[in-house]
Amino acid sequence: MSEKRIMVIGGGPAGLEASRGIVELGYELVLVEHLEELGGSPISADYAALTPDMEDTGVAMARMVDAVVGNENADIRLSSSIASVEGSAPNFRVTVESGGESEVVEVGSIIVATGFKHFDPGRETQRYGYYEFDDVITLIDAERMLKGGGFVRPSTGEPPKTVCFIQCVGSRDRQIGNQWCSKVCCGVATKEAIEIKHLLPECRVIVFYIDMRVYGFWEDQLYWKAQEEHHVNFIRGIISEVTKRGDTVVVKGEDTTMGRPMEVPMDVVILSVGMEPSDGTLAMAEMLGLPLECHGWIETIDGALNTVQTPVDGVFVAGAAAGPADLEDSISMGGAAALKACSFVRRTSLPTI
Ligand SMILES: Cc1cc2nc3c(=O)[nH]c(=O)nc-3n(C[C@H](O)[C@H](O)[C@H](O)COP(=O)(O)OP(=O)(O)OC[C@H]3O[C@@H](n4cnc5c(N)ncnc54)[C@H](O)[C@@H]3O)c2cc1C
Ligand code: SF4
Incomplete structure (x- = not known):
């Protein structure tokens, strides 16, 4: 095939699905991942099992990786970073650095799939004692x-x-300026609550929520299941502070259903931290001249009607680089971005008559 290559930056779920789409459509792929392993946050942050089926994360992500690795059209650069991007579509010249060496790679289109980072609960506005108390931990x-x-x-x-x-x-x-709902944490907390009850049936597990946001099939597959089969308690309330009394952490706040203050001693407190744009996402946005939408994620041009196209010609975005996203969102966006990038390089390489 004579069309130009397509670069995918980021080898998480979104980047892997974009990569699979590109090679399966017969186009040449250059996949750049700055860690030494593919798989994105589910692998680098050691997720145990994935919603809603509790499939082992390593097994699930290996399926995505295997669909790309070994394909003759795939050039995969691990432990690599993007030093600069010059030119414009369909003639980008991208300097890729790997192991102290740099190489200029020419590509016709770029898909940014650089994902998210987990919110740091040690910020000064947070009163949950994450860095003070051993028994206060995060979802991760x-x-x-x-x-x-x-x-x-x-x-x-x-x-x-x-x-x-x-x-x-x-x-x-x-x-703190994070107005968005991170979309996945209600589902992930419910999944972890089920896993804890599975391991420790006698343990009392409570989820303190403002309102539970479990979407689509997660409603009965996770939320109802947690209550009906595993007896997880869901209490509507706002937690203002976590303190310590003796050896026990104490959760303080308001039960908003009953309209009364509450103070509950707990052995372990798990903070359902949300998503923020990753450092790589912000760096790629700056390098490629991609505008950010009002919350600080990479902007797409037509909202819900075009979730992957950026205002910069030939540059597409997929997954949690464009906003909070679960696996379903990220993988769907990866596929859509692959199709649009392939169509872009094909269109721009056709001879003009
Ligand atoms: C605790 C937790 C559990 C979760 N469990 C589930 C679940 O069970 N089910 C579900 O649907 N969703 C779950 N999610 C959400 C899921 O993690 C995301 O939907 C998914 O990881 C987003 O994929 P992504 O590829 O867009 O981003 P990421 O997974 O963040 O991958 C981005 C990739 O880009 C790489 N990268 C970043 N910057 C650069 C750069 N400059 N150059 C090269 N590479 C770069 C990163 O190293 C990474 O490999 C969970 C989230 C959390 C926080
Ligand atoms: S925990 Fe909050 S931010 Fe996360 S999905 Fe639920 S409602 Fe949204």
């Missing part, structure tokens, strides 16, 4: 423990008798 810390096959109270190494989740940490919060 909990994933790591669950991946290891157990769940313990970090300060003692013993199984906890009480565990709670605090929802919307770093999301839906005007004070």
Whole structure:
């Protein structure tokens, strides 16, 4: 095929699906990932199992990786970074640095799939004691423990008798400037609650929520299942502070259904931290001249009607680089971006009559 190559930046779920689309359509791919392994956040942050079927994350992501690695059209650069981008579509000259060497790679189109980062609950506005108390952890810390096959109270190494989740940490919060809902944390907290109850049936597990946002099939596959089969308690409330009394962490706030203050001692508190644009996403936006939408993620040109096209000709975005996204969103966007990038390089390489 004589058309130009397409570059995908970021080898997470969105970038892998975009890559698969490109090679399956017979186009040449250059995939640049700055970590030494493909798979994105589910692999680098050690997620245990994925919603809604609880499939082992390593097994699920290996299927995505295997669909690209080994394809004769795929040139995969791991532990690599983008140093600069010159030119414009369909003649981009991208300098890729790997192992101390740099190479200029010519491509006709670029897909940015550089994802998100987890909100840091140590910010000064947060009163949840993440860096003070061993028994206050995040969804990601909990994933790591669950991946290891157990769940313990970090300060003692013993199984906890009480565990709670605090929802919307770093999301839906005007004070810190993160007004968005991070979309996945209600579902992920519910999934982890089920996994904890599965390991520790006697443990009391509570989810403190502002309102539960589980979308589509996650409603009955996760949320109802957690309540009906695993007896997870969901309490509508706003948690203002986590403190310590003796050896126990104490969650303080307001039960907004009953309209009364509450103070609950807990063995383990899990903060449902949200998503923010990753450093790589912001760096690529700046390098490629991509405008950010009002919340700070990469902007697309026509909202819901065109979720992957940026205002810069020949540059597309996929997955959580464009806003909070679950796997379904990210993978769908990856496929759509592949199709648009292939169509772009084909159109721009046709001879003009
Ligand atoms: C705790 C937790 C659990 C979750 N569990 C689920 C679940 O069970 N089900 C579900 O649907 N969703 C889940 N999600 C959401 C899921 O993680 C995201 O939907 C998904 O990872 C987004 O994929 P992505 O490829 O857009 O981004 P990412 O997964 O963030 O991948 C981006 C990739 O780009 C790379 N990169 C970044 N910058 C650069 C750069 N400059 N150059 C080269 N490479 C770069 C990164 O290293 C990474 O490999 C969970 C989220 C969290 C926080
Ligand atoms: S998904 Fe749930 S926990 Fe996450 S920000 Fe939205 S409402 Fe809050």
